[in-house]
Every structure is written in structure tokens, then in C-alpha cells.
């Protein structure tokens with residue numbers, strides 16, 4: 581791992597920093613879990629995109645800058661340090677896009693990626709079903725062949741951003757007679773406003789519709805929106821998840837920025853030694869995660885794959901995020917009870933609690949680490965009915 585960057589790398593970082601300093605909204609945007617906030621975040625994405633900062637690692641023809649993974653990591657550090665808004669396009673750019681780069685056709689990439697990059701089309705992930713979370717391969721929603729495409733029926737749930745998003749991607753059962761549950765699945769994209777789609781928002785504790793469940797009743801999807809070959813959905817879904825869980829879903833820049841905010845909070849308030857030590861732990865943790873991610877990125881850049889080690893990342897950042905927010909709330913004392921403490925700590929804490937669940941629960945990640953990295957015997961839990969634990973769950 582070479583941590584020395586070139587003069588061009590530093591110039592890239594400096595350009596990003598200047599642009600962000602001049603453009604990041606002075607006041608936080610309204611929550612993207614509201615119609616108003618969603619629109620404001622979409623407008624921010626358009627602004628980022630116009631200056632080619634929306635998807636820096638993508639090829640130029642799709643709106644990117646052809647930046648390598650280290651420049652992308654540098655950009656992320658600058659982005660979060662500048663206090664820039666959370667990305668409403670995240671599901672598209674960090675989940676669907678890698679899938680299209682690996683398995684999509686040139687026509688699909690040309691059609692889908694530019695509008696994804698600009699925020700003109702915001703994507704939701706439609707994988708989970710009421711009875712299929714960790715055991716994703718037991719999913720029951722189906723796609724049935726029809727002239728020129730497929731008809732989707734079934735129910736998806738916990739689909740983040742789907743209350744306001746435009747399109748979704750998901751896996752559907754196309755061969756109910758397949759020998760094993762994770763065979764006979766097909767990966768496809770569909771329109772959330774197509775006839776036959778009912779989007780029912782699910783409120784979270786604060787009442788905002790962070791998710792939606794989707795009811796699908798013979799929704800037509802043309803053949804051009806199938807990704808990869810029919811029947812190959814499981815392989816395609818799993819192929820990109822290690823990459824984004826390990827690198828793109830939660831980049832170190834985000835936690836470095838949070839640790840800096842925590843230090844500022846501590847400087848302003850002071851605390852006893854125990855809390856001060858936890859502030860120090862947060863700073864050390866963010867740096868450790870940064871270096872660990874650089875090591876991953878180095879292997880990736882050298883042509884290696886990001887595999888089961890990404891489960892370590894996921895467990896680390898999700899538990900780290902909770903600890904960091906707990907420390908902040910302790911520093912805030914009674915003020916931390918206020919949902920709007922001005923710096924978003926209480927809201928951040930509530931969201932951090934979901935970290936060990938989404939992107940594949942930490943129990944599942946620990947099993948992956950045990951079995952694939954440590955070579956321990958396969959686990960305790962019965963695998964029926966699917967033997968298809970969500971090894972690569974992403975959201």
C-alpha cells in the first residue's frame with residue numbers, strides 16, 4: 581500500500597475542496613425523507629453533476645471524471661468534511677451502477693447511467709420481502725414471461741427512498757421449478773410509476789417515510805431492462821455486493837468527518853476522562869478504518885477482488901457509528917434528548933442503530949467471516965428453506 585500521492589492527486593483534492601467550499605449549502609437541506617427534502621437533494625445532485633463531482637470514478641461519457649479509487653476516496657473525505665448533504669442517489673450509484681458496469685449491456689449503461697448520475701432518475705433497491713431478508717433466496721415475487729418482456733407480481737419491503745424514487749431494481753423468481761431456491765432468479769429494473777405498482781410508504785419513528793413497501797400486480801418490464809441472462813439473478817446480485825459493502829456504501833471520509841465533529845463537540849463541552857477516552861477511540865477508529873480501506877483499495881486497484889473481507893468492514897463501521905453517536909449524546913447530556921440538537925447527533929444516533937441490520941445483518945457478516953476468512957465449520961443455523969443467506973445484502 582503506497583500512501584504517497586502525486587501532485588496531480590493533490591491538485592484533484594484541492595479542486596474538490598475549493599468547489600465544495602463554494603457550493604455546499606450553508607444550511608442543511610430538509611430531510612430527504614420528505615417530498616420537499618427529496619426535491620432539494622435531487623437539485624443538489626444536479627449541481628454536483630453539472631460540475632462533474634457526482635460520480636468521480638465513472639468514465640467521462642457517463643458524467644464522471646475517470647478518477648481512480650484513491651481519488652474517489654480523497655473526494656469522499658473532502659465531501660463529508662465540507663458538511664455536504666447525504667446522497668439521495670446512493671442506491672443507484674453504489675448498488676445498481678457497479679452491477680451495470682459488470683453485467684449490463686452497453687445500451688443499458690448508456691441509457692441508465694447518465695440520468696442516475698444527474699439525479700434525474702433516483703433508484704430504490706427492491707430486494708427484501710416480508711419473509712425474505714437474510715434468507716433472500718427464499719424470495720417469492722415472480723416474473724412471468726410475456727411478449728417482449730416480463731410481468732412482475734409480488735411484494736417487496738423496506739425499500740429505502742422508494743416513497744419518492746422513480747425506478748427500482750430487484751430480483752424475481754422466473755423459474756419456480758428450479759432445483760435450488762437461488763437458481764431461477766432474474767435481476768431486472770422497473771418503473772415505480774408503471775401500471776400495477778402500488779407504493780405504500782412505511783413511516784419510521786419520526787413519522788417520515790424512510791421506506792416503502794411495493795405491491796406489484798403484473799407490472800410489465802421490457803426485455804431491455806433485464807440485467808444479465810434470465811435465471812442468473814443470484815450470481816449477478818452477489819457479484820457486486822462485496823465491493824460496495826467493503827468500499828462504496830460507507831466510505832471512511834464519512835467517519836473521519838464525524839470523528840472531527842465529535843472532537844469539536846468535546847472541545848466545546850469538555851468531559852470526564854472516560855468520555856474523553858471514547859472521543860480518542862473514535863478518532864483512532866476512523867483512522868484505522870481509513871487505513872484498512874486503503875489496504876482493500878490497493879488490492880482492488882492491483883486487480884484483486886474484494887470478497888469476504890468486506891464483511892469485516894461492514895461490522896466495523898456499523899458498530900463504530902453507534903459508539904461514536906453514543907459518545908456524542910453523552911457529551912450533550914440532557915441536550916442530547918432533543919431531536920433537533922442543531923448538529924443532528926440524536927437523529928444520527930437513531931439511524932446508526934439500523935447499521936447492524938441493513939446491508940446484511942451483522943450476525944450474517946460474522947458467519948461469513950467465521951466460515952470464509954477463518955475457515956471455521958459452517959454455522960449452527962438451519963438453512964431451510966433456502967440455503968440462500970443473504971451473503972451480499974446491501975441495504
Ligand SMILES: Cc1cc2nc3c(=O)[nH]c(=O)nc-3n(C[C@H](O)[C@H](O)[C@H](O)COP(=O)(O)OP(=O)(O)OC[C@H]3O[C@@H](n4cnc5c(N)ncnc54)[C@H](O)[C@@H]3O)c2cc1C
Nearest residue numbers: 705706707708713714738739740934937938941943961975
Ligand atoms: C435502515 C434500513 C434500510 C433498508 N433498506 C433496504 C432497501 O433499500 N432495500 C431492501 O431490499 N431492503 C432494505 N432493508 C432491509 C434489510 O436488508 C433487511 O432488514 C436485512 O437484510 C435483514 O432481514 P430481515 O429484516 O428480514 O431480518 P431476518 O433475516 O428475519 O433476521 C432477523 C434476525 O435473525 C438473524 N438471522 C437470520 N438468519 C440468520 C442466520 N442464518 N444465522 C444467524 N443469524 C441469523 C438476523 O441477523 C437478525 O438478527 C433495509 C433495512 C434497514 C434497517
